[in-house]
Amino acid sequence: MAIVILVLFLWYSGLFFQSFFLHRYAAHQVFTMSKATERIAFILTWICQGSSYLSAYGYGIMHRIHHAYTDTEKDPHSPKYDKNMFAMMWKTKNIYQDINKQRIQVDAKFLKNVPQWKSFDRIAGSRISRIGWMLVYTLLFVWLVTAWWQWLLLPVVFLMAPIHGVIVNWFGHIYGYQNFKTSDTSKNLFKFDFLMMGEGYHNNHHYRSTRANFGGVRWHEIDITYVIIRMLNKVRIIKLA
Structure with missing residues (x-):
């Protein structure tokens, strides 16, 4: 079963850097890190995501737009405006590429402090x-x-990486439960998020998008990525905001 172990390693390592670096750092900046640590995170994200590597710049901006326009026609990925998950994935890909390659104009409010390493992204995303x-x-x-x-x-x-995205952005707006009433359809997918390392607590996150811990509202909501973030903060690799 070595192949299953390999797939699980790639699943959780890629997911961690998507959640830790792309989502919580690039998009929401719930913690800070040095420039050197940021460059290391870029490289590790590429190693762990491999063929589905996502740029922190493109992801960070697109995710900010998602939060600003959730479940509206301006949302880059919404089950409400896409026929099926594959249509949503294709639309998301096109918007991500347009942002990352700077083919479209983006409102300045979405650009603030988004990490970018152009020379590396040209290689890693090629x-x-x-x-x-x-x-x-x-x-x-x-x-x-x-x-x-x-x-x-x-x-x-x-x-x-696209599969990770569709689990949260498609299923996380259709199935699950809500701790909070929000203006969108976000839901928590799991009572204990063993599959998405905390990303499945989507309703919690949409209610308080700048909160580092996506879980913690109920006793069983353990955000595994946040546990690791706390450890990295304790050894001063990062600094929680």
Whole structure:
């Protein structure tokens, strides 16, 4: 079952950097870090997300727009205005690329202090990089696969970051429960978020988007990413706002 261990490692490591670096740091800035630590986070995000690498600049701005216009026609990803999850994923991809490549004008209020490393993103987000990672994953599967069904996990590895996004931004606006009444359809997907490391507490997050801890409203809402953030803050790698 080595291939399952590999997929789980890629799932949770990629998810962590999406939640920790792209979401809570780039988009919401719930903590600060030095420039050197920020550069290390860029590199680790690329290593862990691989073929589905997302730029902190593109993600951070797009997510801020999502919060400003949740469940409206201006929302980059909303089940309310997309026919299905695949249509939403495609729309999100196009908007992300337009923002990241600066092909569209973005309101200045969404740009404040968003981390950007243009030279690195040109490499990490390039077609060559993505194809290279896909080749690495394929070779690892050739080496580790022991049953035919394990090959079904390869597309998941290729598209890990978009899959993480659709779980929260599609299902997190349709299924689950609410601790708070908000102006949008955000919901908490899980009572204990074992799958999304705290990102599944979507209603909590939309109610208080600048709060570092997405869980903690009920005793069973343990935000695993926040636990790690607290540890990193304690050893002074980052500083909570």
